Amino acid sequence: MKLWLIGTYGIVSTTTAVGGKAIEREIVDKRGLVSELPQFEGINDFAKLTFEFGGHEIRDLDKSLYYAAKFHWEKNRHFDNDIMERVREDLEKIKAKKGTALNCGTGIEEFGKIESLEKDGLSLREIANRLEEDMRKFKDDETVVINLASTEPVVKINSKYHESIEGFEEMLDEDKKEYANASMLYAYAAIKNKIPYGNFTPSVGSSLPALKQLAIENGVPHAGNDGKTGETLVKTTLAPMFLYRNLEIIGWMSYNILGDFDGKVLSHKENKESKVISKDSVLEKILGYSPYSITEIEYFPSLIDNKTAFDFIHFKGFLGTKMKFYFVWDGIDAIVAAPIVIDIARFLLFAKKKGLCGVIKEMAFFFKSPMESNVINTHEQFQMLVNWFKNNL
Ligand SMILES: NC(=O)c1ccc[n+]([C@@H]2O[C@H](COP(=O)([O-])OP(=O)(O)OC[C@H]3O[C@@H](n4cnc5c(N)ncnc54)[C@H](O)[C@@H]3O)[C@@H](O)[C@H]2O)c1
Numbered sequence: 001m002k003l004w005l006i007g008t009y010g011i012v013s014t015t016t017a018v019g020g021k022a023i024e025r026e027i028v029d030k031r032g033l034v035s036e037l038p039q040f041e042g043i044n045d046f047a048k049l050t051f052e053f054g055g056h057e058i059r060d061l062d063k064s065l066y067y068a069a070k071f072h073w074e075k076n077r078h079f080d081n082d083i084m085e086r087v088r089e090d091l092e093k094i095k096a097k098k099g100t101a102l103n104c105g106t107g108i109e110e111f112g113k114i115e116s117l118e119k120d121g122l123s124l125r126e127i128a129n130r131l132e133e134d135m136r137k138f139k140d141d142e143t144v145v146i147n148l149a150s151t152e153p154v155v156k157i158n159s160k161y162h163e164s165i166e167g168f169e170e171m172l173d174e175d176k177k178e179y180a181n182a183s184m185l186y187a188y189a190a191i192k193n194k195i196p197y198g199n200f201t202p203s204v205g206s207s208l209p210a211l212k213q214l215a216i217e218n219g220v221p222h223a224g225n226d227g228k229t230g231e232t233l234v235k236t237t238l239a240p241m242f243l244y245r246n247l248e249i250i251g252w253m254s255y256n257i258l259g260d261f262d263g264k265v266l267s268h269k270e271n272k273e274s275k276v277i278s279k280d281s282v283l284e285k286i287l288g289y290s291p292y293s294i295t296e297i298e299y300f301p302s303l304i305d306n307k308t309a310f311d312f313i314h315f316k317g318f319l320g321t322k323m324k325f326y327f328v329w330d331g332i333d334a335i336v337a338a339p340i341v342i343d344i345a346r347f348l349l350f351a352k353k354k355g356l357c358g359v360i361k362e363m364a365f366f367f368k369s370p371m372e373s374n375v376i377n378t379h380e381q382f383q384m385l386v387n388w389f390k391n392n393l
Contacts, residue, residue, distance in 0.1 A: 001047055001142050003345055004135055004195070006186050007149030008055030008096035009068030011260060011305055012200070015078065015334035016148075016341045017065055017094065020051035021087035028083060032339035034365075035346045039386045042393055046353045047142070047346035054138045056099030056131065056149075056186065058108070058116045066091035075260070076305045078332050097134040100127050103181035105153040107265035124180055125172045131189035144345040145190035145197045147224075150261065152181055152203040153270035161210075165217070168210035187211050191220045196348035199224025200341060207371050216358045221351035223344060223360045226368040228378075229336040231256055231309035231329050232282060237378040238313075238327075239286045248316040251292040252283060257300035258307040262333065267299035282368065285376040307333045340366055347389075354392045362388035 003020070005013040022028045030036040035043050053065065060068060066088055073084060084091070101108060101116040108114065117127045135145065157163070161171035161179045168188065171179050183203035190197040191206065191214045199205035199222075206215060206222045215222050228236065231254055242249050258266070284290040300308075313325040344366050351360050364370030365381035375381050 001050065001144065001342075001345055001349065002052045002054070002138065002140060003341075004138055004143060004145045004190075005053060005055035005341075006099065006145065006147045006183075008053070008057045008065060008094070009060055009063070009071075010148055010150070011072040011076070011078075011262070011334040012337045012341065013055065013148045014065060014069035014072055015338040017051070017053045017091060018069055018079070018084050018087060019338045020049075020053070020342060021090045022083050024050050025087060027086050032335075033343055034340070035343045040389055043346055043350060043389070047349040049342075053094045054134075055096050056134065057096035058099050058101045058114050059111050061096060061098055061115050063095075064092045065094035065096070072305070072334070076332070076334070078305060078335055099149075100131065100182045100185055102127070102177060102185065103152070104150065105265075105268060105270045107268035107270075108150050110264045111261065118177070123175045124177055124185075125175065128172050128185055128188060131185055132192050135189050135193045135195060139193055139195055142349065143195050144348050145186070145195050146341055146345060147183055147186060147197075147199045147201050147203065147205050148341065149182065149186075149201060149203070150265045151201050152183055154273050155181060155184070155204045155208075157208070162208045163210060165210045165214045168208070168214075184208055184211065187222070188214070191215050191218055191222065194218050194220050196220060196345075196352050197222040198341075198344040198348055200227040200337070200344065202226040202369065212359065219355075219357040221348050221356050221358065221360050222371075223348060223363040224367060224369075224371055227337055227340055227344075228366060228368045229340055230307050230331045230333065231311065232368045233378065234309075234327065234329050235311065236282050236286060236376050239283060240377045240379055242313075242315055243287060243377075249283070249287060249291040249313060250316055250322070251294075251312075251314040253294040253310075253312040254296070255294070255310045256297045256307065257303060257309075258297070258305075258333065259299065259301045259303040260305045260333070262305075263299040263301070263303070266297050282376050285374055305333045307331050347385075350389070350392070356392070
């Protein structure tokens with residue numbers, strides 16, 4: 001597989017690259033990969049576990065992915081250093097291309113010096129062309145683009161420029177930068193290149209109607225949004241239990257604290273909004289009613305990449321008696337995310353090789369806000385993925 005990662009030097013990207021190369025070289029086993037479960041036997045014929053990486057970044061462009069991986073490792077120590085050192089030569093060869101940070105909000109300014117195409121004075125069309133060209137030079141039939149860049153502020157859909165691909169092209173030609181943002185430009189570049197695209201973030205990416213249209217016209221499969229890896233995974237696995245036992249959830253409080261870059265970006269109100277919407281909407285979709293709910297995400301620097309979620313559930317049972325359930329999720333964000341990134345890429349390649357295009361709704365299992373799917377219950381999502389794979393094999 002050739003993975004083009006947007007946000008190449010972030011902790012999820014670098015952990016994906018370390019893990020991918022370590023799996024390829026048989027330094028580690030395949031624990032954590034959903035696609036390696038017996039239900040998905042045969043996927044290797046469509047997407048082998050061999051890896052090349054490239055991508056777009058907006059900082060440290062003179063450095064390599066090894067430098068970025070080491071930087072994150074020194075703060076987090078999230079795996080055995082020996083694994084990274086054994087694939088060091090591979091990682092040193094990976095250098096990101098300059099991307100765009102257009103309308104990404106103030107959160108990303110925390111990273112230090114940003115180098116981006118719009119800062120070089122390029123027009124919207126020129127930026128789109130550059131992104132497209134970088135991907136074109138990298139791509140082959142095994143390529144997938146995955147968005148792993150920082151979360152962007154919510155985009156207000158503009159009917160003239162976002163509803164159709166013709167309008168979107170007009171936006172590029174008229175250089176209407178105020179209506180565009182980075183994730184939609186990357187998604188456009190991928191789909192123009194006929195490369196499958198996965199959006200691991202809550203940013204808009206390929207979910208614009210214009211880009212959905214382009215994906216159908218160009219025969220490109222795509223999936224998103226926002227990887228379901230931690231608290232929301234537990235929530236959407238646990239909430240169905242209350243449903244199956246006919247218990248009423250009266251209230252659900254989720255309090256998330258996290259550090260690192262992702263936490264820093266999400267401590268900015270406009271960047272956080274996308275994430276809260278993505279996490280908050282799942283209960284109603286599973287239960288069919290909206291319990292009182294509180295979803296908070298706060299920056300807690302010393303935790304670094306350790307994401308801790310405290311959840312409190314108040315529920316009502318037989319004879320109207322109220323009861324309580326508490327859980328604490330203490331996950332290492334990049335470790336739960338990286339294998340899912342590889343899975344998403346593999347299933348998208350499978351879809352492409354089977355001639356499927358447009359939104360792959362059956363990949364809802366991997367996302368907090370699955371595009372074009374109201375199936376949020378993890379158990380149903382898993383079965384849907386298994387059936388889809390079997391039926392298309
Ligand atoms: N479990 C998880 O870690 C998890 C789950 C769901 C979603 N996500 C999302 O995945 C994304 C990556 O998470 P992370 O922890 O690796 O964050 P991170 O901050 O470590 O990495 C983000 C990287 O993107 C780069 N970047 C920012 N804007 C960019 C742009 N416009 N173009 C190119 N590069 C850009 C940054 O420089 C940084 O290197 C975030 O949006 C996060 O919300 C993560």
